[in-house]
């Protein structure tokens with residue numbers, strides 16, 4: 263929502279808190295959570311009161327989270343998000359049985375309404391259109407299209423569907439499917455990956471960063487909101503952040519940080535001293551506006567094998583100009599740093615990218631192509647020959663770490679987990695490659711590659727058949 267509406271809400275809250283007297287949870291509610299501020303508005307439809315009262319008894323964890331949220335304060339009820347919308351196929355039919363249970367509060371027919379278990383960015387967009395639009399154009403929302411265009415694990419079927427469900431798709435998102443009866447397919451659910459494809463056609467899941475049912479803006483501003491996915495050997499952003507001075511400051515000054523500022527008003531220097539992931543990549547700062555498109559502010563694609571500009575990333579070209587995006591990021595740094603500090607940082611980052619591309623990546627790629635050309639390596643599958651793995655780890659593991667360590671101020675990742683390991687991998691790769699080239703012997707192919715059973719069919723929901 264825009265800032266103007268925020269001040270209107272302040273007025274609404276002021277009135278509401280004047281009127282609102284906390285209800286004491288009644289005596290029959292021994293096991294109910296202690297919720298201090300919550301009362302039922304007279305204007306609330308009885309069906310919504312039913313959701314709240316029955317769920318207060320049946321799922322007290324969900325009730326308590328909602329009751330403490332800004333949504334509850336603003337009178338946004340369960341019904342506002344879960345009521346079936348026109349076109350929704352995911353009607354929770356099993357839910358209707360609870361309206362015939364006299365042992366449950368409000369378990370009566372007259373309160374019955376159809377509900378959906380899945381709440382998508384499209385549902386949130388009724389009230390938060392800007393966030394949903396920005397999110398929709400990001401690489402987060404579109405990641406399933408991207409990975410199915412380029413990834414050999416998927417396209418060569420080198421892992422199993424369940425390895426994907428519990429691994430890849432937990433971060434990237436599943437295509438949520440319904441069976442003929444309208445029940446959600448457990449092979450695709452539960453899931454809150456960033457690029458989840460929903461039955462209503464919308465992409466993503468806002469709960470990747472805003473966990474339900476608190477939906478607290480402060481949580482998304484903390485680096486912990488990103489660390490479920492942005493970690494590990496191939497994209498260790500959280501480890502890098504922890505190593506950086508910014509991470510040190512985050513921990514040291516956490517108690518002084520005001521995570522609660524209204525959306526779009528979180529101010530460096532006033533509310534926080536240490537930039538977090540969100541502060542650099544999403545939150546507004548100075549003249550730069552808040553954005554739910556994390557592709558903004560980037561000038562390089564450092565996750566790619568060969569580092570390129572975002573607009574030149576073929577599977578999903580960014581609709582941006584890298585120079586303008588870099589200026590946005592710099593404007594954020596300049597809230598806390600001087601110009602030469604920031605310019606000199608970028609020159610080191612650019613040089614790291616250049617050296618990685620020219621000294622390590624391009625020569626290794628040329629040698630790999632030579633081996634394929636001479637038939638010494640087999641091109642039909644990836645990952646089934648040792649040199650393919652060596653090459654993959656060179657760019658996908660240490661090669662990323664080297665670039666990413668340099669770009670977010672973590673010397674140990676830039677060097678010991680980065681360029682140092684790039685060097686040793688490069689030498690081992692070449693030793694083995696040269697041996698094949700000299701001897702003219704074909705590389706050993708792993709027979710019986712384990713669990714290479716995953717589907718190689720691109721999902722039609724993402725790639726509609728023409």
Ligand code: HEC
Pocket residue numbers: 309310312313314316317320340341344345354356357360361363366367368369370373375377378379
């Ligand atoms: C009379 C009791 C009762 C009322 C009224 C009620 N629920 Fe439920 N609901 C339940 C119970 C019990 C479950 C959990 C068990 C389950 O998922 O099978 C549940 C499950 C759910 C689920 C998960 C469904 C799924 O398929 O995973 C959602 C979402 C939900 N309720 C929302 C609502 C909303 C929104 C309302 C108001 C329109 C509401 N409930 C009213 C008892 C109730």
Ligand code: HEC
Pocket residue numbers: 313314317321324325328333338339340341342343344379380381382453454467469474475477
């Ligand atoms: C601001 C929107 C919003 C409101 C308000 C809301 N929900 Fe939800 N709810 C969600 C989202 C988002 C999910 C996650 C579903 C998904 O992944 O698509 C969810 C999931 C659920 C689930 C299934 C979760 C699980 O862990 O099994 C239940 C049950 C549920 N909500 C009940 C309620 C009840 C009861 C209320 C009111 C007290 C409520 N919701 C209010 C957005 C909302």
Ligand code: HEC
Pocket residue numbers: 263264267268271332333336338342343381382385386387388389390468469472477478479480524525
């Ligand atoms: C019926 C309208 C409505 C729907 C639907 C809705 N919201 Fe909200 N949301 C509000 C209002 C009103 C506020 C409070 C005013 C504000 O902060 O702009 C709010 C506030 C928020 C906040 C800020 C909370 C804070 O701590 O400051 C977040 C985050 C949020 N909503 C996320 C979501 C998500 C995610 C969904 C969908 C799952 C959703 N909302 C669905 C109306 C809605």
Ligand code: HEC
Pocket residue numbers: 401408409412413415416421426429430431432433434490491492493494497564565566
């Ligand atoms: C722990 C969460 C997680 C898991 C598990 C995971 N990924 Fe990723 N993946 C990410 C993140 C985060 C990025 C973004 C890296 C970056 O931009 O720095 C990414 C990037 C990618 C990219 C590059 C996309 C681009 O824009 O170039 C591909 C392809 C990919 N992942 C495929 C997969 C596949 C296939 C699997 C399973 C075999 C998988 N990932 C498992 C989180 C994960």
Ligand code: HEC
Pocket residue numbers: 401402404405406408409432433434454455456470471482487488489490491492539540543544556557558560563
């Ligand atoms: C549920 C997993 C998940 C969470 C949580 C998550 N991300 Fe991501 N992020 C991904 C994946 C997957 C990608 C890779 C998308 C692709 O390139 O296909 C990605 C990519 C990115 C990119 C690169 C975009 C680009 O255009 O190259 C940025 C920046 C980013 N995320 C920032 C964040 C920030 C900041 C947070 C926390 C506020 C966050 N992410 C939370 C999974 C996640």
Ligand code: HEC
Pocket residue numbers: 263264265268383386387390393394397466467468469470471472479482483524525526527528540544545546552554
């Ligand atoms: C990658 C993490 C991430 C995802 C996914 C995400 N958000 Fe946010 N969201 C944030 C961050 C960070 C902020 C705080 C920005 C700031 O500091 O002002 C925020 C703030 C908000 C606010 C508060 C803005 C205000 O004016 O009060 C709303 C509303 C919101 N998000 C809605 C959504 C909706 C709707 C979706 C899904 C379409 C979504 N978010 C998905 C990270 C995320």
Ligand code: HEC
Pocket residue numbers: 485488492499500503508537538539540542543559560561562563564565566588591669670
């Ligand atoms: C001090 C600001 C700052 C902080 C804090 C920060 N980043 Fe970054 N991040 C950057 C800069 C600068 C770049 C490189 C931008 C470019 O391409 O020009 C970057 C790039 C990225 C990328 C893009 C990788 C790619 O695909 O090329 C991802 C993903 C990312 N950051 C995630 C995170 C996460 C997650 C956190 C928190 C754990 C975080 N960042 C914290 C400044 C920051």
Ligand code: HEC
Pocket residue numbers: 506507508511530531534535536537541542591592594595596597598599604607671
């Ligand atoms: C909210 C304020 C803030 C923002 C925004 C910010 N920084 Fe910092 N940064 C600091 C503070 C404070 C220090 C610690 C200074 C010291 O060591 O005395 C620091 C330290 C650094 C360091 C030193 C690292 C080391 O190892 O000593 C670098 C480099 C740096 N920042 C670069 C950047 C860049 C580049 C950006 C933008 C992408 C940025 N910062 C954004 C506050 C910020």
